[in-house]
Amino acid sequence: MEAMLRDRKAILVFVGPALLIYSVVILVPIIWSLVYTVFEGSVIGGFQFVGLHNYAELFSDPTFWQAFLFTVKYAVVVTIGQVGIGLLLALLYVFYLGKASPLIRTLVFFPVVLPTVAVAALFKKIFEITPTYGLVNSLLHVIHLDAWIQPWLGQAGSAFWVIAIMDIWRSMGFYGVLLFAGLVDIPAEIFESAKIDGASGWRMVRYIVLPLLAPILFSSFIFSINGTLKVFDSVLALTNGGPGQATTPLTLYMFTTAFSNGEYGYGSTIATALAIMCLFVTLLIFRSARQDVG
Amino acid sequence: MGQALTKPIRETTTTTPPHGRTKYFAGKLLARIPVWILVALLLIVVLYPLIWLLLSSFKTTEEFNTSAFWTLPSGLAWQNYAQAWNSGMGTYFLNSVLVVFPSLLLVLVFSLAASFGLEVMKWRFNNVVLLIFLAGIMIPSQMILLPLFTMYFQAGLINTRWALIITYTAASLPLSVFLMAGFFKNVPRTIIEAAVLDGASIYQVFFQVAVPMVANGLITIGLVNFFFLWNDLLFSLTFISSDNLRTIQTGLLNFVGQYGQIDWGPTFAGAAIAVFPTLIVYLILNQQVIKGLTAGSIKG
Numbered sequence: 001m002e003a004m005l006r007d008r009k010a011i012l013v014f015v016g017p018a019l020l021i022y023s024v025v026i027l028v029p030i031i032w033s034l035v036y037t038v039f040e041g042s043v044i045g046g047f048q049f050v051g052l053h054n055y056a057e058l059f060s061d062p063t064f065w066q067a068f069l070f071t072v073k074y075a076v077v078v079t080i081g082q083v084g085i086g087l088l089l090a091l092l093y094v095f096y097l098g099k100a101s102p103l104i105r106t107l108v109f110f111p112v113v114l115p116t117v118a119v120a121a122l123f124k125k126i127f128e129i130t131p132t133y134g135l136v137n138s139l140l141h142v143i144h145l146d147a148w149i150q151p152w153l154g155q156a157g158s159a160f161w162v163i164a165i166m167d168i169w170r171s172m173g174f175y176g177v178l179l180f181a182g183l184v185d186i187p188a189e190i191f192e193s194a195k196i197d198g199a200s201g202w203r204m205v206r207y208i209v210l211p212l213l214a215p216i217l218f219s220s221f222i223f224s225i226n227g228t229l230k231v232f233d234s235v236l237a238l239t240n241g242g243p244g245q246a247t248t249p250l251t252l253y254m255f256t257t258a259f260s261n262g263e264y265g266y267g268s269t270i271a272t273a274l275a276i277m278c279l280f281v282t283l284l285i286f287r288s289a290r291q292d293v294g
Numbered sequence: 295m296g297q298a299l300t301k302p303i304r305e306t307t308t309t310t311p312p313h314g315r316t317k318y319f320a321g322k323l324l325a326r327i328p329v330w331i332l333v334a335l336l337l338i339v340v341l342y343p344l345i346w347l348l349l350s351s352f353k354t355t356e357e358f359n360t361s362a363f364w365t366l367p368s369g370l371a372w373q374n375y376a377q378a379w380n381s382g383m384g385t386y387f388l389n390s391v392l393v394v395f396p397s398l399l400l401v402l403v404f405s406l407a408a409s410f411g412l413e414v415m416k417w418r419f420n421n422v423v424l425l426i427f428l429a430g431i432m433i434p435s436q437m438i439l440l441p442l443f444t445m446y447f448q449a450g451l452i453n454t455r456w457a458l459i460i461t462y463t464a465a466s467l468p469l470s471v472f473l474m475a476g477f478f479k480n481v482p483r484t485i486i487e488a489a490v491l492d493g494a495s496i497y498q499v500f501f502q503v504a505v506p507m508v509a510n511g512l513i514t515i516g517l518v519n520f521f522f523l524w525n526d527l528l529f530s531l532t533f534i535s536s537d538n539l540r541t542i543q544t545g546l547l548n549f550v551g552q553y554g555q556i557d558w559g560p561t562f563a564g565a566a567i568a569v570f571p572t573l574i575v576y577l578i579l580n581q582q583v584i585k586g587l588t589a590g591s592i593k594g
Binding site for chain 1: 423
């Protein structure tokens with residue numbers, strides 16, 4: 001049997017196709033992208049070697065830093081929102097809901113699987129102001145808070161919050177289920193002995209639940225930040241980065257740089273900066289995982 | 295806190311999920327806010343926008359202008375759906391099907407084979423290659439976008455469905471190989487040994503023993519990939535430029551751009567058409583979807 005499991009030819013047959021297509025379509029382009037950073041140009045116009053010019057340009061580019069700040073701000077806000085609300089949901093699922101819990105969990109999870117453009121189209125209409133009031137502005141009008149009616153998506157500040165609300169709305173169910181799974185792993189006896197000691201409510205959550213949930217909470221934070229740093233769909237579909245470039249994250253900036261301006265070199269540089277950010281966050285995962293085990 | 299907490303956890307004999315037993319002390323957690331109010335609020339926040347989407351898709355344009363947002367449609371304006379479908383959504387839907395399902399098939403076949411080779415078979419570079427696949431999970435798509443565009447451009451594949459099928463297949467491999475390897479780990483080696491003793495070749499072992507044992511995993515991986523691929527925007531946006539080849543997300547983007555301001559009814563109908571397949575899959579297979587999507591995230 002050993003010999004059969006070591007059959008070189010069979011291994012090639014099994015692993016070969018996947019490895020081949022993966023190398024050609026993923027690995028090679030990654031290296032290629034890094035090479036692009038020291039060039040400038042496009043597929044149509046041709047390429048020119050420019051050395052470290054793109055990197056220098058990156059550091060002094062105000063639009064880059066604006067996009068960087070937006071990306072980080074978005075990642076932090078949405079992460080706190082989705083994981084935080086996810087935690088509250090998980091607590092609800094475990095402590096408040098008995099038999100209805102699976103149904104509620106399933107319903108709240110549903111937005112997670114929806115196409116992002118459809119959700120954005122929906123939220124665009126919810127926050128619309130012209131040609132007619134959308135859901136929010138209509139509601140404000142009806143309860144006589146007309147002073148609050150505004151072009152939610154046309155202003156940098158409120159547009160950010162609409163995007164954030166949309167994405168938190170979509171993903172909170174995901175983290176709710178994730179953290180629920182973590183909570184359910186805590187043996188009931190722990191809660192009971194704590195209750196005997198007189199702990200209840202907030203103290204129970206703070207001194208028992210949170211410390212025991214810490215590993216999964218931490219993983220959720222990291223996973224969320226990793227995903228939110230790469231936000232693209234939501235922003236493109238809802239505001240297209242606007243007004244102006246006020247809601248442009250790094251992913252979108254890279255996209256417009258490369259395809260609207262034909263600057264593949266600079267676009268690749270932005271992509272590399274983004275990849276480094278994501279890598280940095282990923283390293284944190286491995287660090288924290290090692291700490292848990294050791 | 296008290297001496298009771300110094301009881302080590304391994305003394306607990308049962309690990310029943312707490313919710314059944316601790317409901318009785320829920321009352322102490324918050325001043326008796328009726329649970330159902332919280333739940334009702336939650337469900338309204340989550341479901342109302344979707345219900346509003348559905349109801350609005352059946353309204354005619356005058357209804358939007360004249361009546362308030364919460365009113366029910368006066369009739370079922372199916373023409374919104376007809377208009378949306380004929381103005382492009384039908385084509386986009388078809389394109390998504392033509393691109394996603396072949397990719398799914400390829401991903402399942404390749405990852406099945408590769409994980410078997412990496413997890414069950416033995417060779418020196420097992421772990422290295424597995425690690426190489428895992429690394430792919432963390433790479434942002436932007437890193438491969440431009441070189442891929444160049445490659446496809448020079449191969450004449452820009453603006454073809456093949457560009458998407460190839461990209462989707464490759465991009466789905468890291469996570470799928472990772473998940474599938476996990477499933478193969480759980481296949482007991484004794485069963486494989488028994489098959490070998492019966493005279494099976496390695497390929498027979500693969501097809502007749504190993505694959506049936508991870509059938510459940512196939513469904514999970516199929517579902518996870520379905521949602522990622524069906525909802526893809528970036529690749530479709532980059533590689534496809536002509537309208538009749540657009541997939542559902544880019545198509546909807548284009549559709550909303552053209553009709554969004556003018557015709558709300560068809561816009562909502564378009565969004566509803568985009569949502570519909572994911573809704574159906576979710577209705578039928580929700581527990582597996584949830585398990586699959588959450589398993590793919592936190593490693594372990």
